[in-house]
Amino acid sequence: MPIQGHIGIVLIATVVWAGFWIAGLPFYYQQYSRLFMIWFDSLVLIPIAAIAYLVLRRLPPERRLATAFWLAFYFTVPLAVYDWLYCGLYLGHGVQFISKYWYLTVYYAIPWILLPIMALLLNHTRSGAKDDSSLCL
Numbered sequence: 001m002p003i004q005g006h007i008g009i010v011l012i013a014t015v016v017w018a019g020f021w022i023a024g025l026p027f028y029y030q031q032y033s034r035l036f037m038i039w040f041d042s043l044v045l046i047p048i049a050a051i052a053y054l055v056l057r058r059l060p061p062e063r064r065l066a067t068a069f070w071l072a073f074y075f076t077v078p079l080a081v082y083d084w085l086y087c088g089l090y091l092g093h094g095v096q097f098i099s100k101y102w103y104l105t106v107y108y109a110i111p112w113i114l115l116p117i118m119a120l121l122l123n124h125t126r127s128g129a130k131d132d133s134s135l136c137l
Contacts, residue, residue: 001070009074017079021086028087029103037103045110052115053122061123068115076108 021028029037052071056064083104087097098105 001067006070006074009071010078013074013078014082016075017082021082028091028101030101041103041106048110049114049118052111052118056115056119057122064119064123065116068119072111072115075111079104080108 029040032040052068055071056068059067083097083101084095087093087101087104088095091097093100
C-alpha cells in the first residue's frame with residue numbers, strides 16, 4: 001500500500017475517533033447505563049462490518065488479508081492511543097481507563113478478529129464461486 005493510503009486510513013480513523021468522542025460528550029459515554037452501552041456497541045458493529053465488507057470485497061483476493069490487517073491496525077492502535085491520551089492522561093484514569101471505558105476497549109480487539117475472518121471468507125467464497133462456475137461450463 002502506498003504511503004498516501006496509510007496516511008489516508010490514519011486520517012479516516014482519526015476523524016471516526018473524533019466523531020465518537022464528540023458523540024460521547026460530556027462524559028465519553030459514562031453517562032449511559034451498562035445495558036445501553038452493550039446495545040450501542042452491538043449496534044455500532046453493524047455498520048463497521050458492512051463498511052469492512054464493502055471495502056474488502058472490492059480488493060483483489062491476494063490483497064484482502066494484508067489490507068484487513070492494516071485496517072485492523074489503523075482502527076485500533078491509533079484509537080487506543082487517543083483514548084489513552086484522553087481518558088488515561090487528560091482525565092487521569094491511567095491504565096485503568098481500559099476497564100472503566102470497557103465499551104471502547106472491546107473495539108481494540110474486534111477489528112483484529114472481524115477483518116481477517118471477513119477477508120478469508122470473501123476469498124473462500126469468491127474462489128469457491130469461481131471453481132463451482134467453472135465446473136458447470
